[in-house]
Amino acid sequence: MxxxxxxxxxxxxxxxxxxxxxxxxxxxxxxxxxxxxxxxxxxxxxxxxxxxxxxxxxxxxxxxxxxxxxxxxxxxxxxxxxxxxxxxxxxxxxxxxxxxxxxxxxxxxxxxxxxxxxxxARTAYARTQVELAQYEYLLPRLKGMWTHLERQRGGIGMRGPGEREIETDRRIVQKRIADLKRKLAKIDIQKRTQRGNRGKLVRVALVGYTNVGKSTLMNLLAKSKVLAENKLFATLDTKTAKIQVGNISFLISDTVGFIRKLPTQLVESFKSTLDEVREADILLHIVDAAHPARDEHIRTVRQILHEIGAGNKPEILVFNKIDLLDAAALQQLQNEYGRQTPAPLFISAEKKINMDALKESLYRQVRRIHVKRYPKDDLLYPDLDFLT
Ligand SMILES: Nc1nc2c(ncn2[C@@H]2O[C@H](COP(=O)(O)OP(=O)(O)OP(=O)(O)O)[C@@H](O)[C@H]2O)c(=O)[nH]1
Ligand SMILES: [Mg+2]
CATH class of the missing domain: 3.40.50.11060 (GTPase HflX, N-terminal domain)
Incomplete structure (x- = not known):
């Protein structure tokens, strides 16, 4: 044992x-x-x-x-x-x-x-959401699943949030589910109020498959310190920062990555974390340009966006990690995706390649929405003067 x-x-x-x-x-x-x-x-x-x-x-x-x-x-x-x-x-x-x-x-x-x-899961909020998803998954499986053999073993599949072992008593689990749902509903109201207080700043969400470099890019853009590492699901909590590009301020959010066959329980219980994506004005869809399954990743992410009701938002494709591609592979990627609008970007967040092009594109898109909201600001924000 x-x-x-x-x-x-x-x-x-x-x-x-x-x-x-x-x-x-x-x-x-x-x-x-x-x-x-x-x-x-x-x-x-x-x-x-x-x-x-x-x-x-x-x-x-x-x-x-x-x-x-x-x-x-x-x-x-x-x-x-x-x-x-x-x-x-x-x-x-x-x-x-x-x-x-x-x-x-x-x-x-x-x-x-x-x-x-x-x-x-680091924050109380993420823990509550994960715990709910775990118990929703476990409830129909409690009978027979938790043999003494498995209890003894512990380890993978047995961890609750905070590395506590998860509860397996049916009645306690049912009660936990009800408690967790109540707790989440309360937090949701707080979160909604917080988001409401942010005013009408344009909101950009970083979305994408897990491990593509969303947090690395966020850190670069917002000069923040979000955990970024070569593991799946490094980020579970949404982090939002106010940033300025040129002379315009907007909000940018880094959030949980997607994966194929993402458990429905997770999508369900992460609903309000995903609100950040649902309520964004622009999605920066980050892609690992060097991943062999890159095209499938793009399809998976778009499918999940569609499922959570964020399928119709303006999307800028950002191919990251181009430092890992040779010239021919980069050319092929550009031929494949280059003609889409808005024009996709080809960057490396880690090696800081083409960051100006990314900021320029972001500025253009944000500005378009911003002046729609504040028509009077139009003259205050001359197009792209900050780069020239
Ligand atoms: N070579 C290379 N590696 C990168 C680049 N950008 C990020 N990485 C690496 O990719 C790994 C994942 O980066 P993260 O920023 O944590 O990715 P993420 O999309 O936030 O991942 P999750 O939060 O787990 O969904 C880390 O090891 C980064 O150092 C890049 O431009 N080039
Ligand atoms: Mg991350």
């Missing part, structure tokens, strides 16, 4: 399991499992091996087919595996069955993401 699970934990030896669905290329499937491996490492696990099965749909009982399950079972038994992670959400009965068959801890993608969010 791992006693000291939060202090200097031994990384859980983890096996990854994914399905290759119809129409998915080899590269796509690899990329999906790469992302799952990154999630596992972010949660403190060590990915040891991957299993992929080509199926048209998941097996309703055991997710993978019988033969594949046997293969996994043998590997788990022979290699000292602690945990098996599935790249999709498992139904409560699949979860139960797999745990019984494999005899080790079973996690699905949703629970892994929730666990990372729990590790990452």
């Amino acid at each position: 791992i006693e000291n699970k939060n202090l200097n934990p031994v990384p859980e030896r983890t096996v990854l399991v994914g399905l290759a669905m119809q129409g998915q290329t080899k590269e796509q499937v690899k990329e999906y499992l790469d992302e799952l491996a990154f999630l596992v490492r972010t949660a403190g696990g060590e990915p040891v091996h991957r299993f992929v099965q080509r199926l048209t749909k998941p097996n309703p009982k055991t997710f993978v087919g019988h033969g594949k399950l046997e293969e996994i079972k043998q590997f788990v038994a022979g290699h000292g595996i602690d945990t098996v992670v599935f790249d999709d959400e498992l139904s409560p009965s699949q979860q139960f069955q797999l745990e019984k068959e494999l005899g080790v801890k079973i996690l699905d993608r949703t629970r892994l993401i929730l666990d990372i969010f729990a590790m990452r």
Whole structure:
């Protein structure tokens, strides 16, 4: 049994399991499992091996087919595996069955993401939202899921906000959910009032896939200190700063990153964090230009924006991390996206490449909205004089 699970934990030896669905290329499937491996490492696990099965749909009982399950079972038994992670959400009965068959801890993608969010939540507000999402996910799964085996193990999937272990008693969980909802409703009212007090300054939100460099860019633009690091979901709380470009002031917000198959419980309970995005005038959609799944990331982010009701906002695409591209790859990227309007930007926040072009574009877009709100200011804000 791992006693000291939060202090200097031994990384859980983890096996990854994914399905290759119809129409998915080899590269796509690899990329999906790469992302799952990154999630596992972010949660403190060590990915040891991957299993992929080509199926048209998941097996309703055991997710993978019988033969594949046997293969996994043998590997788990022979290699000292602690945990098996599935790249999709498992139904409560699949979860139960797999745990019984494999005899080790079973996690699905949703629970892994929730666990990372729990590790990452710093403020009381983020913690409340994550805890609610965790309990909403757990409630239908409490029966059978929390075997004594799993309780003993602790670790990934067991962490509540602040690294407390999460509660598993059904009645207590139900009461917690009701309490958390009440608490959130209260905070929401405060937040709304705060946002209302900001007046009519133009609001820009940094949005994008997780780990693309939103916080790095925010720090650069707002000279603030938001945690930026090479881990998934470094940012869970929205940070807003007032900044000035040229002679115009506006608000800029850095917020939680998106990911494919973002758990619905999270989208639900992060509703008011996402209000910042919903109420923004302009979205700066940051993209990791060097990521192999960049185009899919853009589609995923747009899909989630659409789902949260922010799909119709003016969007400026900002391709970040161009320092990682060679000249040919950059050219290809520019050919692919260069013709869109407003014109996309190609920058490196870390190496401070093309920051003036970004500020100029931001200024233009912000100014357009600002003078619509304050027509009298039109003359006060000559177009782009600050750069010349
Ligand atoms: N090479 C390179 N790395 C960058 C650049 N911008 C950011 N990074 C790195 O990318 C990683 C993620 O940066 P963050 O700013 O934390 O990304 P984020 O989008 O805020 O991520 P989440 O908050 O986790 O969603 C960090 O390791 C940064 O140092 C860039 O222009 N070039
Ligand atoms: Mg961030």
